[in-house]
Amino acid sequence: MNTVTAATRGKSNTIGTLLVRLWKKNRIAYLFLLPWLIGLFILTIGPMINSFYYSLTKFDVISAPKYIGFENYKTMFTSDTRYFTSLKVTFTYVFTAVPLKLAFALLVAALMNRGLRGLSIYRTLYYLPTLLGGSVAIAVLWRKMFGGSGAVNQLLLKFGIQAPDWIANPKYALYSIVALSVWQFGSSMIIFLAGLKQIPQDYYEAAQVDGASKIKQFLFITIPQLTPVIFFNLVIQLIGSFQAFTQSFIISGGQGGPIDSTLFYTLYLYMKGFAFYEMGYASAMAWVLLLIIGFFTAVVFGSSKYWVHYGDGGK
Template identity: 80%
Template sequence: MDSVTGVPKKRSAGTAAGFLGRLWKRNAIAYLFLLPWFIGLFALTIGPMLSSFYYSLTKFDVIAPPQFIGFENYRTMLTADPRFLTSLKVTFIYVFLSVPLKLVFALLVAVLMNKGLRGLGFYRTMYYLPTLLGGSVAIAVLWRKIFGGSGVVNQFLLVFGIEAPDWIANPDYALYSIVALSVWQFGSSMIIFLAGLKQIPQDFYEAAQVDGASRMRRFWHITLPLLTPVIFFNLVIQLIGSFQAFTQSFIISGGQGGPMDSTLFYTLYLYMKGFAFYEMGYASAMAWALLVIIGLFTAVLFATSRLWVHYGDGGQ
């Protein structure tokens, strides 16, 4: 800074270059190790995202060059495409049913496994296995056979004289069979819940037991409040994953979202628009709309978490 005028002096180009040179010398090794990550970030994430946003503003059929049409794709989605609204409805029903059921079931199993069962590692592996396999094509095909008209479920019910419908072919039940498949994949949430339960001090339970608190009261007033950070984490992860569900609907519905669009997930309709109808610009617009939807739901969860998530330091 100039001692007379008080105006900051400009750093010379040579000084700036020398500073950058010293900075590079000190951190060159770190930058080299980070280089693959930076290449992946720009080449595989930021670059495709920017391209996708540009294509969402165009009419692009992959074959002909894209034609810029502004926000016409977004207007069409909201005002002139009933299947888009149907896919949103189906996806919302799937998310709002599968996520709570999966978390409740995972927490229940985690609480039971936290009782010090013999062979805990074996049970933990068995319960986690569906999560590893559940998203595969083979399991979706198997699920279609199990809930088909002559599948295992209907054969079992027939033993008791119950004639059940074809769960996959009936539009009233097809979506719920996919929800059941999602709930069956509760293993990852269960493992995280189990890890959270292990961190709760046993002194709290012993003190509550001395005061005469029942098991249910200990669960509601000790376990759940101390487990809310883990519940919040699982809720965010499962919510994002459920909005992106694709394989189950694609395989079980034969790639058409049937019967009568009852399993037309948002991602499946996006795939159909982009790779079946070659409306890549419209599909890109749908992808960005999905990003906004997931972002809004995630933001709401974070905004409301201070009302019900309790951390160990007493903060929220």
């Protein structure tokens, strides 16, 4: 017993000595990192720990939280039908908006890579929607544009097309938000454009000599060479789309209507926490959302070894 205790103490002393040496060697770096570390623990890790605790409680913000174990999670997966509706709406949005946005961004980037004059001006103009698209003002404008008498329907009416009220119709309301997301393609486009400029022109010249068409060059040269950039954009857009909130909140009037057709997961979480004062339930929803995002991100990372190709020949 004494031998084990002595060994434990010896190990503790070794770890303590190592930490002291690391501090002495890197104390200047740690001092520069201190503001970030304080923010990390106070603004990120601390709230996450509190959130997980609240997810195990019945907490209405006003009174003290009451521990109930995993009842919030049980209710979420067994009896809350609106929760499953929010999941369905969010998955539909993510798996529709993300591919369309990336495809559109790549198309525009490919067109801009053909040596246009005033390229910097076009880059700025196309990037503006990304800067403005997440704002409340743009969401309000979008709601007006796709309303029954909005600009979109007025334009279609000139061509003799009688269009519905896109926002008020549950069949189309979600896809008007998808269109808003695709419109914010600027950041992905800029990254794609940077990736396109890194592809050696020798590849295309060799393909032209072999008689490859433009489509084949795009499919067998451009796409494989861009897979690291596609991978990066896919991860960023996937995470961001799962957290989309402002567009649904403004366009649906904060209710996820019509008939819950725009009830995003984040909007339902907000309603539970700040409208119904079920903060414990909302915290549980937040942790499930974290797991969902983590799962799909892990799937993308895990699958990358099969389709992402790097310039050195590695995967």
